[in-house]
Amino acid sequence: MTKTLSEMMANFTPEEQAEIQAEANQLIAEEITLRELRKAYLANYIQGLGGGLKLVAEFPENKTFIIKGLADLSDES
Template sequence: MAATLNDMMERLPAERRQKVEVRAEELVAKELTLRDLRKAHDLTQEGMAELLDIGQDSVSRLEKRSDLLLSTLRSYVSAMGGTLDLVARFPDRPSVVLSGLAGLTEDDRSTKAKSKPRKRIDS
């Protein structure tokens, strides 16, 4: 009989099992959709709409979009208490965090995160 993942995890030493679980969480976190991110913060679409001062239907449309303005995405993440960073990765160079997009500097970002997000959300 083939061993299940749970069986294999139970056989691992506690320290190794914890490392595997942490790494699994990291991998899952890299692939979250906006909907998944909202749910991970225990927010409903209605709750998110209230934070963004928009309608629930707008949150639904926003979460289904594959193309967003950076300012819209930044507002969405900011409403949950996070910050948005844009990183450019190249095969032959170190990663670069892009700044100054949409006229925001690091100082502006920290100020924006504390203020209420803009009402306009592209749809």
């Protein structure tokens, strides 16, 4: 039988739960930071080759949206 995260966490003391949550928060923050660094590196690399970086979302019925702001990532470093 599969257990939910809540069921698994119930097996730990409140102190252990707090430690687990703190570690999870730290890992999430690190992942977000790494993700942003990768985007900035990619933007810099493409710009170095003379190109530009765009994210385009395409939807049914030929609806297309360009998501702006990715090119500005390299300016944040």
